[in-house]
Structures are given as structure tokens and as C-alpha cells.
Amino acid sequence: MIWNPENECMDRAAMRSLQFARLKNLVERVYTNVPFYRTKLDEAGVSPNDIKTLDDLAKLPFTTKDDLRVTYPYGLLAVPQAEIVEIHMSSGTTGTPVIDAYTQRDMDDWFEGMARTLSGAGGTRNDIVQNAYGYGLFTGGLGAHYGAQRIGATVIPVSSGNTEKQLMLMRDFKSTIITCTPSYALYMAEQAREMGIDPTSLGLRAGCFGAEPWSENMRKEIEKAWNIKAYDIYGLTEITGPGVAFECAEQYGMHVNEDFWYPEIIDPATGKVLPEGEKGELVITTITKEGTPLIRYRTRDITFIIKERCGCGRTTRRIHRLFGRTDDLLIIRGVNVFPSQIEHALMEIQHVEPNYLIIVDRSAQTHLDDAELHVEVNPEAFSDETKDMEQLRNKIEATMKSKLGIAIKVKLVEPKSIERSIGKAKRVIDKRQI
Amino acid sequence: MKIQQISIFLENAAGRLAEVTRVLKDGGINLRALMIADTADFGILRIIVDSVPKAMEILEKEKFTTKTTDVLAVTVPDSVGSLAGVLELFEKNEINIEYLYAALDKAGETAVIIFKVEDVEKGLAVVEKNGLSTTDHF
Numbered sequence: 001m002i003w004n005p006e007n008e009c010m011d012r013a014a015m016r017s018l019q020f021a022r023l024k025n026l027v028e029r030v031y032t033n034v035p036f037y038r039t040k041l042d043e044a045g046v047s048p049n050d051i052k053t054l055d056d057l058a059k060l061p062f063t064t065k066d067d068l069r070v071t072y073p074y075g076l077l078a079v080p081q082a083e084i085v086e087i088h089m090s091s092g093t094t095g096t097p098v099i100d101a102y103t104q105r106d107m108d109d110w111f112e113g114m115a116r117t118l119s120g121a122g123g124t125r126n127d128i129v130q131n132a133y134g135y136g137l138f139t140g141g142l143g144a145h146y147g148a149q150r151i152g153a154t155v156i157p158v159s160s161g162n163t164e165k166q167l168m169l170m171r172d173f174k175s176t177i178i179t180c181t182p183s184y185a186l187y188m189a190e191q192a193r194e195m196g197i198d199p200t201s202l203g204l205r206a207g208c209f210g211a212e213p214w215s216e217n218m219r220k221e222i223e224k225a226w227n228i229k230a231y232d233i234y235g236l237t238e239i240t241g242p243g244v245a246f247e248c249a250e251q252y253g254m255h256v257n258e259d260f261w262y263p264e265i266i267d268p269a270t271g272k273v274l275p276e277g278e279k280g281e282l283v284i285t286t287i288t289k290e291g292t293p294l295i296r297y298r299t300r301d302i303t304f305i306i307k308e309r310c311g312c313g314r315t316t317r318r319i320h321r322l323f324g325r326t327d328d329l330l331i332i333r334g335v336n337v338f339p340s341q342i343e344h345a346l347m348e349i350q351h352v353e354p355n356y357l358i359i360v361d362r363s364a365q366t367h368l369d370d371a372e373l374h375v376e377v378n379p380e381a382f383s384d385e386t387k388d389m390e391q392l393r394n395k396i397e398a399t400m401k402s403k404l405g406i407a408i409k410v411k412l413v414e415p416k417s418i419e420r421s422i423g424k425a426k427r428v429i430d431k432r433q434i
Numbered sequence: 435m436k437i438q439q440i441s442i443f444l445e446n447a448a449g450r451l452a453e454v455t456r457v458l459k460d461g462g463i464n465l466r467a468l469m470i471a472d473t474a475d476f477g478i479l480r481i482i483v484d485s486v487p488k489a490m491e492i493l494e495k496e497k498f499t500t501k502t503t504d505v506l507a508v509t510v511p512d513s514v515g516s517l518a519g520v521l522e523l524f525e526k527n528e529i530n531i532e533y534l535y536a537a538l539d540k541a542g543e544t545a546v547i548i549f550k551v552e553d554v555e556k557g558l559a560v561v562e563k564n565g566l567s568t569t570d571h572f
Contacts, residue, residue, distance in 0.1 A: 377443055382499045384441040384550070385532070386471045386478055393475070411475050413445045416497050 003119035003151065004112065007259050008314045015315065019262055020054040022287035027051050027060070030293050033078040036071055037295065057264070057285060058273050062296045068238060069096045076292045079103055084291055089137045090237040090336060100139070100237050101291040107146070109288055113235075113243025113257045114147020120246045120255065121206045121231040123177050125152030130170060132180035132188075133211065134160040139241025140211050140334070144179040147243060153177070160184065160334075163191045170202045181334040182209040182218050182230070186367035189225035200227035208233045210242055211334040213322060219251075232321055238297060239284050245319055253306040253318030260288045263319060264296070265305055268326045279304040281326050282319060300326045330428065332360055332369045335406045339427045342373065345403040349396060351381035357418045358408070362432040369432065371408045373400065376415045436504040436554055437570045438486045442479040443499035446472075454479060454498065461492040466572040467537030467548055482507070482537055482548060484572050506549040506557055509539065509567045517547060520566065527560045529553070539569070 002008050010018070028048045030037040041047065044061045051057070068076070077084070084101045102110065123129065129148040133140030141159055148155040156169055160180065166188055169175065178185065185207055189199040204226050210233035222230040234254050235242035244261050245254035256263045261284050265274045268281040282299045302323040310318060330337045339358065346354045355376040362369050375396055383389055389412060396410045419426055444450045451470075458465060458481075467482040483489045486502065493500045510516035524531060530552035537546040546569060551557035561568060 377499055379499050379501075382441075382443050382501050384439075384478060384480065384501055384503045386473055389443075389476065389478070390473060411445070412443075413476075414443060414450075414497075415499055417445065 001119045001122060001124060002312070002314060003116040005313075008116060008255070008316055010259075010315055012315060015259065016054055018259060019287060022259075023054060023057060023262065023285065024048070024051050026285070026287050026289070026293055027295070029290075030078055030295065034076060034293075036067070036075055057262070057296065060295050062271065062283065062298050063294050064298050065098060065238070065300075068098045072096050073099055074101075076294075077101060078293050079290050088139045088142070088237055088241060090139070098238055099292065100240065102240075103290040106240070106289055106291050109260045110143060110240045110243055111146045111150040113240060113260060114143050115150035116255075116257060117208060117233050117243050117246035118144075118147050118151050118153065118177070120248045121177060121208050121229065122249065123148070123151055123153055123206070127151075127153040127177050128156065128173055128175045129153045129177045129179060130156040130158060130166070130173070130175035132158055132160050132166055132178060132184060133242075134334075139235065139237050143235065143241040143243055144208070148177075148179075163188050164195070167192050167195065167197060167202070170204065171197070174203050176203065176205050178204055178207040178226075178228075180207070180209065181212050182214040182222060183212060183333065183362065183367050183369065185209060185222050185230070186218070186225060189222070190366060199225055202226075204228045206231065208242075208246070210234060212331045213324070216321070234319070234322070236299060238294060239286055239299075240289075244284070248310065248312040248314060250310055250312050253310070253320050255310065255314050255316045255318050258316050260286070262287050263305065263317065265303070266298075268298075268300075268302075274304075276305045276317075277307045279320075279323065300329065302326060328428065330358070330360060330430065332371050332406055332408075335404065337404050337406070341404060342400070342427075345399050346375065346396070349399055351378050352392070352396065353378045353415070355415075355418050357427060357429065359429045360432060371406070373408045373410045374413045374418060375410060376418055377412050378415065435568050435570055436558055437482070437507050437568075437572075438502045439505045439548065439550070440481050440483065440486060440489055440493070441501045441503060442481070442493065444470075444477040444479055446475050446477065451477075451479065454493075457492055457496050457498075458483070458489060461488065463489045463492065464572075467535060467546070469533070469535040469548075471533070480535075482572055503550065504554045506551065506554065506561060507537065507569050507572075508547050508549060508561060509544045509569050510547060512543055512545045516545070520547065523560065523564055523566075524549075524551070524557070527556075529557045529560055537572070 031048050046059050083103045086102045089097045089099045131144045135141035192199045206229045219230045231247040233246045235244040245256040264283040265280040274280045282301045286294045303319045306318040343354045353376045357374040359372045400408045464484040469480045471478045532550045534549045539546045
């Protein structure tokens with residue numbers, strides 16, 4: 001089912017002219033209202049008048065996560081604060097968070113993006129959507145919630161975790177669509193079987209899964225475990241949250257809601273725009289965004305734009321399932337963690353060297369990510385008492401939990417035991433077979 | 435008198451204990467007593483050696499995480515009830531023992547008990563006042 005055939009199945013030429021009009025308006029707005037962008041454009045020697053076609057977008061400078069860090073919290077606001085109706089946030093590279101501030105119009109675009117997403121998974125007003133994404137500052141929970149309401153479905157706002165309750169609600173309320181991270185979907189199926197419940201008997205028929213990397217193999221596993229259709233969805237806090245791109249019934253590539261969020265693929269090394277079909281870094285311009293607009297935002301996600309038109313009838317372009325990232329971001333249980341955040345957190349603890357190694361694995365039993373952090377003990381921190389050492393370890397674990405937002409097991413190791421290659425330590429071992 | 439015990443941090447990995455003993459052997463250090471405190475993730479090896487400065491130099495050179503701690507080495511007769519007597523004395527004088535272990539004594543007719551007490555000076559005073567003998571002869 002196509003939520004908005006007028007826009008989603010628009011003639012390509014009409015789409016391009018709509019995108020151009022919106023882009024031109026965006027560039028004028030940010031140039032006038034956001035000193036940060038005005039300086040950036042001036043420095044690049046471009047003015048809003050230079051935007052004469054959609055392809056002129058390539059003349060504009062990129063916006064990076066670092067720019068968001070520097071302008072935190074309100075530096076990118078393009079409207080008076082009174083126009084902002086909601087703010088979301090995710091952690092950034094160095095622990096400085098990244099925010100997204102929405103006007104009512106921005107909220108409407110977000111609802112629309114998520115309404116299209118759920119419709120892509122076959123969702124209608126007759127569905128019961130069990131939303132097991134976390135609620136709060138994280139965009140996943142509320143994004144799916146708003147989208148489900150927009151299509152008129154019944155929302156069960158259970159949030160993440162509490163698997164027994166999830167299964168009870170599924171059984172009692174007869175949920176038909178589940179929204180959560182793919183690894184949690186597998187974990188719940190496992191738990192259900194352990195409790196003697198056959199997951200396929202619960203009546204789910206579809207799931208919208210995102211917020212962490214997953215694969216076609218995981219899709220097959222989830223679909224088999226629950227006897228459902230599993231759909232890949234894409235979004236990021238900076239742009240709007242979930243709803244940026246979604247899979248349709250064809251389950252090949254995610255349709256980008258490009259009337260709001262315009263995609264380009266660039267060569268991450270040179271910054272040059274690549275032709276359709278070539279793999280590179282996804283760059284998004286929020287052409288309708290009012291609150292915190294982003295011009296050519298570098299997502300660091302690697303994908304390509306699928307050339308062929310989709311069999312579903314939508315004309316919006318599709319991006320392929322993500323291939324990875326151009327930076328060292330780790331996504332652990334759906335939470336973004338940059339190794340540099342770990343380093344910064346360690347530096348706050350006395351007598352602990354910022355020498356660490358993080359090992360991430362995905363349990364074969366639970367399908368959940370496990371992270372173990374090895375920290376080198378500094379001779380000053382070494383105590384003859386095991387209780388002092390355990391206290392130190394607990395303190396590091398508590399600091400990680402509060403700074404990163406996830407539980408990480410800490411193991412104290414001997415100084416200089418973490419392998420160094422040419423003076424630089426290897427910080428991350430990712431053993432996950434996704 | 436007080437003596438110095440060397441503590442060594444050992445991560446829970448195969449061969450680490452063997453490595454310490456090998457390094458000490460190569461340096462000609464004689465191990466007179468040892469005790470390991472272990473947890474699921476790591477261990478702390480505590481040793482009494484014949485030459486603390488030499489052992490420390492070797493261990494530091496080999497990048498072990500070490501620390502020296504003052505402990506009491508009390509000599510007791512090698513007979514029934516001698517440890518009980520010392521403990522009773524400590525209890526009466528409110529000397530808080532954190533851990534203890536036994537060491538070899540050169541003479542062979544007495545035993546040496548290594549005590550790590552909360553307040554080493556206070557412990558030492560009690561030991562001396564009550565005529566217990568200590569040793570630094572390892």
C-alpha cells in the first residue's frame with residue numbers, strides 16, 4: 001500500500017522540479033537566518049543566486065557531524081525558538097550530543113516519512129503496531145509511534161526491553177506489526193521459545209527493523225522465526241530520525257523520501273558526486289526542514305542508489321542496504337558508540353590509562369551484541385587488595401554506562417598488553433558476523 | 435620488624451604466572467613465600483623474596499605492574515596452637531588482619547606467618563610488646 005501516491009509515484013521530472021524549488025528556498029532561508037551557514041557559503045564563494053538547477057547543489061559545502069558538535073545546542077536553528085515544538089538528540093563523536101529541533105512542519109514531514117514507512121510494510125489503520133523501539137530523546141520510539149498514529153493504526157507504546165511483557169502484549173493484544181531493532185526481534189523469538197511459546201503462533205505479520213546494521217541472512221532468520229515479512233528501514237537523528245528511507249513489498253533497497261530528504265552519493269575521499277549506481281557515502285540535504293536544516297550532510301553510511309525503477313509503483317529512488325561506514329562508529333545494541341567517546345570517558349577516571357580495546361561480538365544464542373572493554377591498569381591504580389581493583393573495575397563500568405548509555409563489561413589488563421601497531425593501538429575488534 | 439612484600443597484577447590469561455616465575459628465576463631471585471588472590475577476571479600475586487630491590491628492578495624491567503606493601507613476618511614455633519595464640523593476641527589488641535599466609539623458615543623448626551594488617555605500625559608494636567619474634571631473614 002502506498003501512503004501518498006501523489007508524491008511517492010510522482011513523475012521524475014516533476015519530482016526534480018519540486019526538489020529544486022525546495023532546495024532554492026532552503027538555501028535562501030539558511031543564508032538569511034543561520035550565521036553558521038552564511039559564513040560557510042561565503043567562504044566557499046557561493047551565494048543562493050548560484051543555485052540555478054538541482055545539480056548546483058554540488059556547489060554547496062558539506063555539513064559534517066563536527067559542525068553539529070560545534071554549533072550545539074542551538075547554533076543551526078533557522079527559526080525563532082518559539083517555532084520549535086520538539087527536540088531529539090543522539091550522542092555525537094566526542095560525547096557532545098547532536099540535536100534535531102523540529103517545527104510543526106518538520107514534525108509533519110517526520111510523521112509522513114514514518115507513515116510511508118509503515119505503509120511500505122503493508123501497515124494500515126487495521127493494524128496493531130507494537131512499538132519496541134526505546135522512547136525518549138532517541139528518535140526511534142517516538143518516530144515509529146507518530147507514524148503508526150498517522151496511518152491510524154493502534155499503537156502499543158511498550159518501548160524497548162521487558163521481553164516477557166512484550167510477548168504477553170503480543171499475545172493479548174494480537175499485535176500485527178512489530179517495530180524494534182533486528183537483533184531484538186531475534187532475541188524475543190528465542191525467549192518466546194524458551195518460555196514454551198511458538199513465536200509464529202502469535203500472529204505478527206510484519207516488522208520494521210532498523211537503528212543497527214543487519215543483513216539478508218538476519219532477515220531470513222527473523223522471517224522464519226516469526227513467520228513475518230521483515231523490512232529494513234533507515235533514518236538518523238540529525239536528519240529526522242526513522243522514516244528517511246524504507247523498504248516496500250519488493251524488499252530490495254529502501255525508497256528515500258526524497259521530496260523531504262534529498263540524497264546524493266559521493267566519493268568520501270574526494271567529495272565528488274558519483275553517478276547513480278556507484279557505491280559511496282550517502283549525503284542528505286533536508287530540503288523542507290525548518291528547525292535545524294542540514295545542507296549536504298555527510299551521513300558516513302556507505303550505499304549506492306539503485307538505478308532501476310521499483311516494481312512497486314513508487315518512483316522515489318532507492319538506496320541499497322547499507323554496506324558499512326566511512327568512520328569508526330560502532331553500533332552496539334542500537335546505540336551509537338564512537339571509540340573516541342570511550343577514550344574521553346576513561347580520561348575522566350583517575351589513574352586509568354586511556355589505553356583500551358573494545359571487543360564487540362554478537363551472541364549466537366541471544367543474537368544480542370556483547371561488548372567487552374579491556375582497560376590497561378596504570379601502576380598508580382594498582383592496589384594489593386582485590387576489592388580495590390574490583391571497585392576500580394565497577395567504577396569504569398558505571399562511567400561507561402552513564403557516558404555511552406549501554407552496559408559494557410570491563411576487564412582490567414596489564415599495562416602495555418594491548419597490541420600496538422606502529423605506535424598506534426588497535427582499539428576495536430568487531431567479531432560480529434552480521 | 436616490618437618487611438616488604440611484592441604484589442604483582444596478573445590478568446587472567448594463560449601462562450602469566452609461569453612468566454613471573456620464569457623472570458624471577460632468570461634473575462636469580464628466590465621465592466620464599468607466595469599467595470594468590472584471584473577473582474574471575476584477574477589475580478594478584480603476593481610474594482616474599484630474598485632480595486626486594488633486585489626483584490622489583492627485574493619485574494619493572496619486564497613491565498609487570500607491581501607494588502610493595504609492608505607486612506609483618508612473625509616467627510612461631512612449629513607446634514599445635516601457635517597461630518591461634520598470635521591471632522588471639524591480635525584480636526585482643528584490635529589488630530585488623532586483611533590476609534595472612536605461611537612462609538618457609540630457614541631453620542626448619544619454626545614457621546613464619548606473613549600478616550597484612552590494616553595498621554602495620556600498631557601491629558608491629560603489639561608483636562614487639564608481647565615478645566613475639568619477627569624475621570627479615572629470607
